[in-house]
Structure formats: structure tokens, C-alpha cells
Amino acid sequence: MNTVAALAFLGLVLLSVAGWLWGPAWWRARRRARVQRQPFPRAWRRILRRRMPAFALLPPDIQQRIKKIAQILIAEKPFIGCAGVRINDEMRVLVAAQAALLLLGGRGGYYRNLRQVLIYPGAFVVDRIGSDAAGLAQESRRVLAGESWQEGQVILSWDDVLAGAADPGDGRNVVIHEFAHQLDQDHGRANGAPWLGRHGDYGRWSAVLGHEYAQLQQRLARGEGGLIDPYAATDAAEFFAVVSELFFEQPAALAQAHPELHAELAAYYGVDPRLW
Ligand SMILES: [Zn+2]
Numbered sequence: 001m002n003t004v005a006a007l008a009f010l011g012l013v014l015l016s017v018a019g020w021l022w023g024p025a026w027w028r029a030r031r032r033a034r035v036q037r038q039p040f041p042r043a044w045r046r047i048l049r050r051r052m053p054a055f056a057l058l059p060p061d062i063q064q065r066i067k068k069i070a071q072i073l074i075a076e077k078p079f080i081g082c083a084g085v086r087i088n089d090e091m092r093v094l095v096a097a098q099a100a101l102l103l104l105g106g107r108g109g110y111y112r113n114l115r116q117v118l119i120y121p122g123a124f125v126v127d128r129i130g131s132d133a134a135g136l137a138q139e140s141r142r143v144l145a146g147e148s149w150q151e152g153q154v155i156l157s158w159d160d161v162l163a164g165a166a167d168p169g170d171g172r173n174v175v176i177h178e179f180a181h182q183l184d185q186d187h188g189r190a191n192g193a194p195w196l197g198r199h200g201d202y203g204r205w206s207a208v209l210g211h212e213y214a215q216l217q218q219r220l221a222r223g224e225g226g227l228i229d230p231y232a233a234t235d236a237a238e239f240f241a242v243v244s245e246l247f248f249e250q251p252a253a254l255a256q257a258h259p260e261l262h263a264e265l266a267a268y269y270g271v272d273p274r275l276w
Contacts, residue, residue: 032110035075040067047093054168055097058276062104069100069110078116085119085158094165095119095156098175101248102183105270107197111182115152122159146174148181150189171229171250180244184237192236196268208264213239227257248273 044067048055055063073096079087095117103110123143145160156174164173184190192213193205217233219226227250232242246254247265251273255262266272 031075032072035071036068038071040071044070044089044093047090048097051090051094051162052097052165052168054165062271062276065104066097066100069103070096072110073099076110077114080116080118082118082120082155083124085121087119091119091158091161094161095175098161098165098173099179101176102179102244102269105268107195107268107270109186111179111186113150113152113186114154114182116154118153118155119161120155120157123157124155146178148178148185148190150185154178154182169249171227171246171253173245173249176245176248177241180241181237184240190237190240192240194240194268205264205268208260209236209239209243212243212258212261227253244269 055066058066070093074092077096079092079095081087085091099111123145126142126144126147128142144155145157147155149155156178160174164175180194181190183194184192187195192209193202196202196205212228213233213236216226216228216230216239220230220233227246229242232239243254243258243261243265247262247269251262254265255274
């Protein structure tokens with residue numbers, strides 16, 4: 001009986017090993033390794049040089065990692081042109097290379113829920129029907145540079161993607177903003193708290209970001225300006241997306257004015273752009 005049980009156990013072990021070997025995770029890892037073994041095309045390098053001046057100033061190892069991550073994103077995420085846009089490599093490379101910045105720490109996977117990236121030529125209009133406090137249907141019309149949906153979709157204005165990449169120090173970057181939302185939406189609704197990893201300290205995260213969010217609202221109520229764009233006061237999800245833009249584009253100013261916030265984001269993103 002013992003022998004039968006041992007054999008059955010061994011069979012189960014072999015089955016699960018085979019399941020892992022031939023399972024989707026194994027195939028995905030194999031496919032990704034193959035993509036990353038390909039050289040980064042020279043034409044793509046030229047695109048980065050021309051359209052993303054900050055890229056050439058990054059340390060060589062960071063440049064290399066961004067290229068490897070971008071190759072995976074370009075291979076896996078379909079880009080769809082809207083309102084007459086014809087998708088080209090310039091769009092794929094510029095969006096993927098900037099979105100790769102947020103994945104350098106290895107925490108975010110490869111935007112696992114993201115199914116497609118939609119690109120409009122410029123700012124786009126969104127009509128949305130919601131209901132007001134009295135339950136009456138209300139239509140709102142907004143002009144957007146970008147949007148991120150929980151259902152795995154990022155929508156970007158190409159004009160704004162270009163502007164964000166052209167000026168790496170103005171603290172505004174629509175790709176970083178929308179892909180920060182994607183990270184936030186990776187494990188449920190966007191709430192300003194992305195998945196922090198198995199040992200993540202959510203208590204500290206919400207204490208630090210909650211405090212900074214409350215301080216921003218108080219400053220705005222007093223009519224005071226500051227480093228953080230007032231749009232961050234919309235809700236916790238927008239706060240995370242807006243301070244992520246600052247973290248990558250104005251890291252020294254963010255660290256000086258909001259050291260705890262900077263430290264929390266540096267721990268989450270696994271990099272410190274002040275050193276670049
Ligand atoms: Zn947003």
C-alpha cells in the first residue's frame with residue numbers, strides 16, 4: 001500500500017512538473033527570452049535619439065534594460081490607430097520605451113492586464129453618461145490627452161506623447177501618467193495603491209500618500225501653489241499617477257519638497273531617477 005501511495009505521489013509530482021513545463025507561463029517565458037535575444041533595431045534606436053532626448057543621457061545599463069522591456073511590450077501589446085492614425089514604429093517605440101521606465105524595478109511584470117494601446121492624433125473628446133446626486137442622467141464632455149481603462153486599454157494622444165518625450169523635465173508625461181494607472185489597475189480598481197509585492201507595506205504606503213494627498217488639498221484650499229499639479233487632488237488614483245510623472249521627470253525637486261513621498265515611490269519603482 002505504501003508503495004502504491006508513493007507511486008501515486010510521484011505521479012502527481014511528475015504531472016505538475018509537466019504542467020509547469022508545458023504550461024502558458026513556461027511558453028511565455030520562452031517567447032520573451034526569444035524576443036529579448038533579438039538586437040534592438042537600429043531604426044528604433046534612431047527614433048529614441050530623435051524623439052526622446054532624455055534616453056541618451058541615461059546610464060548604459062538603464063538604457064539596455066529599457067530596450068529589453070520595450071521589445072517585450074512591442075511584441076505583446078497591439079497598437080491601434082484611431083481617427084485616421086496609421087500606427088508606425090515611431091509610435092510603438094516611443095510609447096513602449098517610456099512605459100518601460102515604470103517597469104525597471106521588475107515589480108509591474110509587463111502590464112499583464114493591458115490588451116491594447118489606442119492612439120489618437122491629438123487630444124480626444126470623451127462623452128460620458130453618469131448620474132448626478134439626484135439620480136438624473138448627466139452627460140459630461142471632456143478633452144483628454146490620455147486615458148487608462150481597467151479593462152486593459154490605454155488611450156493616448158500622439159501629440160501629447162511627443163510633447164511628453166520631447167521635454168523630459170517639465171513634470172508632465174502622458175505615457176507615464178496612463179501607465180501608472182495601468183499598474184494601479186493591475187489588481188482591481190485604480191485606488192492609488194498598486195500591488196506592492198508579497199511583502200509590501202500597505203500601511204506605510206497609505207499613511208505617506210494619504211498624508212501628502214491631504215496636505216495638497218489643504219494647500220489648494222488656502223490658494224497656495226506647489227510642485228504637485230492641482231489635478232492630483234482629484235482622487236487617490238490621480239494623485240499616484242501625477243506624482244509618478246514628477247518622480248521620473250523632476251525627481252530632485254520631488255525629493256526635496258516631499259522626501260517621504262519620493263522615498264516611497266523609489267521603493268515601489270525600484271529605481272532612483274535622481275542618479276540618472
Ligand atoms: Zn489620470
